[in-house]
Amino acid sequence: MKGGAINRINWRIVLGIILILLSGALYIIHYVIFKDSHHIFIYLLGDIAFVPIEVLLVTLVIDQLLKGREQRSLLNKLNMVIGVFFTEVGTPLLRHFSAFDTDLGRLKEKLKLDYNWSTKHFTEVKRYLKHMEHEVDSTHGSLGLLKGFLLEKRTFLLMLLENPNLLEHESFTELLWAVTHVSEELMNREDVYNLPVADYKHLSGDIKRAYVLLITEWLSYLHHLRQRYPYLYSLAVRTNPFNPDIPVTFI
Numbered sequence: 001m002k003g004g005a006i007n008r009i010n011w012r013i014v015l016g017i018i019l020i021l022l023s024g025a026l027y028i029i030h031y032v033i034f035k036d037s038h039h040i041f042i043y044l045l046g047d048i049a050f051v052p053i054e055v056l057l058v059t060l061v062i063d064q065l066l067k068g069r070e071q072r073s074l075l076n077k078l079n080m081v082i083g084v085f086f087t088e089v090g091t092p093l094l095r096h097f098s099a100f101d102t103d104l105g106r107l108k109e110k111l112k113l114d115y116n117w118s119t120k121h122f123t124e125v126k127r128y129l130k131h132m133e134h135e136v137d138s139t140h141g142s143l144g145l146l147k148g149f150l151l152e153k154r155t156f157l158l159m160l161l162e163n164p165n166l167l168e169h170e171s172f173t174e175l176l177w178a179v180t181h182v183s184e185e186l187m188n189r190e191d192v193y194n195l196p197v198a199d200y201k202h203l204s205g206d207i208k209r210a211y212v213l214l215i216t217e218w219l220s221y222l223h224h225l226r227q228r229y230p231y232l233y234s235l236a237v238r239t240n241p242f243n244p245d246i247p248v249t250f251i
Contacts (some may be wrong), residue, residue, distance in 0.1 A: 078169050082221050083232075085160060089153045090218060093179065094241040096149055097211040099141030100204070101134065111215075111242040113222065115234065122223040131213060136208035138200045144193035146207075150183040157183065175217050178210035 027040055034246075098104055110125055110132075157180055160166060166173050185206055186192060189199070225233035238246055 006057065011069065048068075078165060078172070078228075079221070079224050080171060081160070081163065081166065082217070083225075084170075086218065088156055089179075090214060090221075091239065091241055092149065094214060094218060096141070097136075097207060097214065098144045099146075100136050100138055100207055102137050102140055102209070103135045107134075107215075108242045111240070113237045113240050115237060117226060119223065119227075122219060122226070126216060126219050128212055129212070129219075134208055134212055135209060136204050138161065138203040138207055143203065144227075146182075147186040148193055150179070150186060154183060171213070171220075172217055175210070175213040178206075178213050182206045182210050 027044075030040060031037060098107070101107060107129075110128060157176060161173075161176055161180065166176070182203075185203060189195060195203075222233060222236050225236055240246060
């Protein structure tokens, strides 16, 4: 490994020396032919003077523009993957997790989406949820149904975790790990209906962690749809797991 790195460095050094010698040789040929050192130094200094400006343009302007374009392209691809996640797992999982929420009514009031939600509205709701105390009790819902659902989606979740691009999205990766942890905790308990009190308390904490992260990512994804894909946002509003009374079909 070290030998390969040294060879790469040596290759660059040799190339640099060759280019400098070639430049020097061309200047000497120019002087031999035209006998005009004044002209050579004028252009030499002019070229050197432009180097800092060239570095500025390349590294700070062009490079940043290219990085910005690459980041936007990557973000769009990530949002496509996140969209598939919510279609396959996220939205149904919100329904499963909300069954363990002992104060669900208060949350439903805040998450009654409509077509007129603005960026400010999304920001305010996410800020409110960040400081909201979610009361989650693992005995309040059906751990068996949750376990069955996560077992069914286990391969899909593992496939997402293997996607290297998702490492760029830290909060979503944290959500996947939290959901996977809940899945593993349930898979390692054969009978989830007859557990010690300590186990139920532990599972309540695991579900709460994943539940809060899932709601936050869900809102971020819906905000993205609201801005970029209004027709998909319309469907998300009509399939809101926290507002089951709204009809999916248009009336």
